[in-house]
Amino acid sequence: MQSVLCRIVLLLLTGFFSLALGAQEYAFLHRHELALNKRLLQQQQAPDLTVAAWRRLRVQADRDLTLPLLSVTDKKLTPPGGSQHDYYSLSAYWWPDNLAPDGLPWLRRDGEVNPASKNGDSDGVRLAEFTARVQTLTLAWYFSDDERYARRAIALIRRWFISPSTRMDPNLTFAQMIPGRASARRSGVLDGRYFATRIVDSLIMLRLAPGWRAEDEKQMQRWMNDYLYWLLNSRQGRSEARAENNHGSWYNVQVAGIAWYLQRPQVIKQMVQQATGRMNSQFAADGSQPKELARTRSFHYSWFNLQALTALAGLARHGVGEDLWHYRTTQQVTLLKALDFMVPFSDGRQRWPWRSLDPIGVRLIPLLSQADNQLGSDRYQQAIRQTAWTLPERGAARGAMLDAQRDCWLLSQPRFSIHSPPARAE
Numbered sequence: 001m002q003s004v005l006c007r008i009v010l011l012l013l014t015g016f017f018s019l020a021l022g023a024q025e026y027a028f029l030h031r032h033e034l035a036l037n038k039r040l041l042q043q044q045q046a047p048d049l050t051v052a053a054w055r056r057l058r059v060q061a062d063r064d065l066t067l068p069l070l071s072v073t074d075k076k077l078t079p080p081g082g083s084q085h086d087y088y089s090l091s092a093y094w095w096p097d098n099l100a101p102d103g104l105p106w107l108r109r110d111g112e113v114n115p116a117s118k119n120g121d122s123d124g125v126r127l128a129e130f131t132a133r134v135q136t137l138t139l140a141w142y143f144s145d146d147e148r149y150a151r152r153a154i155a156l157i158r159r160w161f162i163s164p165s166t167r168m169d170p171n172l173t174f175a176q177m178i179p180g181r182a183s184a185r186r187s188g189v190l191d192g193r194y195f196a197t198r199i200v201d202s203l204i205m206l207r208l209a210p211g212w213r214a215e216d217e218k219q220m221q222r223w224m225n226d227y228l229y230w231l232l233n234s235r236q237g238r239s240e241a242r243a244e245n246n247h248g249s250w251y252n253v254q255v256a257g258i259a260w261y262l263q264r265p266q267v268i269k270q271m272v273q274q275a276t277g278r279m280n281s282q283f284a285a286d287g288s289q290p291k292e293l294a295r296t297r298s299f300h301y302s303w304f305n306l307q308a309l310t311a312l313a314g315l316a317r318h319g320v321g322e323d324l325w326h327y328r329t330t331q332q333v334t335l336l337k338a339l340d341f342m343v344p345f346s347d348g349r350q351r352w353p354w355r356s357l358d359p360i361g362v363r364l365i366p367l368l369s370q371a372d373n374q375l376g377s378d379r380y381q382q383a384i385r386q387t388a389w390t391l392p393e394r395g396a397a398r399g400a401m402l403d404a405q406r407d408c409w410l411l412s413q414p415r416f417s418i419h420s421p422p423a424r425a426e
Contacts, residue, residue: 026201027260027315033373033412038143047417049389053410054143056402061140065152069159070130071166076121079174080183086169089124089191090117091176105180111296111357124176124191130160131194138202139411141209150209153202154216162219170227172236186239186247189231193250195224196257197311203261221262228258228267241274245291246301248278249308256315265320272322275312283333287341299352299359302342303367309335310367314374325375336379339364339371343383360400362387366407369414376415384414 025031040046041054072087079088092113096103118125134153141149159166175188203220206212231237231254240251252271259267282305284290292301313324313335325335344350345361346368352359365387368380389405392398408414 024204024263025318026204027257027319028197028311029201029411030314030373034142037410037413041143047409047413049405049409050413053406057136057406057410058140058144061136061149064133064137065148067133069156070126070133071159071163072123072126072168073166074120074126075123080177081174083169085167086174087123087127087172087191088174089122089127089176089188090114091178091185091187092117092124094178094181096179103179106178127191128194130156131198134202135198138205138209142205143410147210150206151211154206154209154211157199157203157206157220158216161223162216167223170223171230171234173234184236186236186243189236189240189254190247190250192227192231193254193308195227196254200257200261224258224261228255228262228264231255231258232267244278244281246305246308249275249282249305249312253308253312253315256312256319260315260319268315268320269322272312272316272320272324275309275324276327279309279327279333279335280329280331283329283331283338285331285333287333287337287339289338293354296355297357298354299345299356303363306335306338306342306364306367309338310370314370317374325371336371339367339380343368343380346383347386347388358396360397362397362404363400365404366412369408369412372415373412378415381414381416384408385416 037046037050037054040050046054073084075084075088077088078084079086091106093110094106094108094117095112095114097105097107120126134156137149137153137156140146141153161167172188172192173184175191176185177183177188178185207217231251237251240247242248243251252275256268256271259265259271282289282291289302289305292298292305295301309324316322316324328334342364345352345359346364348361365384369384372378372380372384387404389401391401409417
């Protein structure tokens, strides 16, 4: 009883009494679906796919307990501003010019990832790894009630965001840089999407975790406020908001997610309005996405944009009562029709007819499940039921399958599974 009272006092001190009573929903996760899966796991009644996803998440969390804490100050390269506290990453599709003596300026090869952008010298991989660890550890604590996981997630958060010697300054001014070219690029804002999709819900969940302090909450509120100000007012942020492709969609998701954490509903509504305006030019009459189909990774970016829009649709629905799912563009296309366009390619049986380096159909399944779960429909249940959850041995397809299984069966649950015999992992 005393412990519960202490946590309520903690939240009172930071202006979050309503949250102590459990009033704030998650931004992107769904409280009732998580609670259902936790109960089913505890009662040993969960579908096999849910059990398998939980076991894999716990194995990863156990590994994460043993790994060192992370910070932007760990990088070897120095950002142009001279401070190691500034986030600094290199743009993935840019390469040295072999005809130039110094290789500068770098040249673009769309879809071809330069390994120099994916190592520890800069912060791109580190940010993805940090946010993934925080999310994994937080979820492991939620499902197991093992305090070790929560305390490690909190330690990671403190080192990245709070500790004066290691904290990240709240901006992405030097994200996705191109050697020999512009010193600041709008597209680097995309790197910060994980602050919304992984960190925000982890922070909300950890408010009731052992070890989370009033000062932690205060410092994270301050960091997120400063970062949101940068997103809304910096040249890069304002420019990214106008991007017509997936970059603009992910900007809206990032801003809306952080605004949810800070309880600024008007900002979320602004992001939904921006997204609906952009959808008028993103979707063709048949539901395809011409701007994404033009890429060398056309399947990936078509899915990637829909991933952003479905995330925003979920937050808009429960956060501010906006129905992005059924918004009709000037050509009478909805987000659901855009999903319909891609459904035939979700099981790999039908060949994706556009140029694409990595068409991995299972990535669509969590989006279809999310749509049906939120709308209470059976629109995509056949496609979800037909999914073969056989795990590939290696490569990007294996990672995509693991992510899809976790998102569908542990962090949510397909509608049919609640009234069906336990689904089995293959």
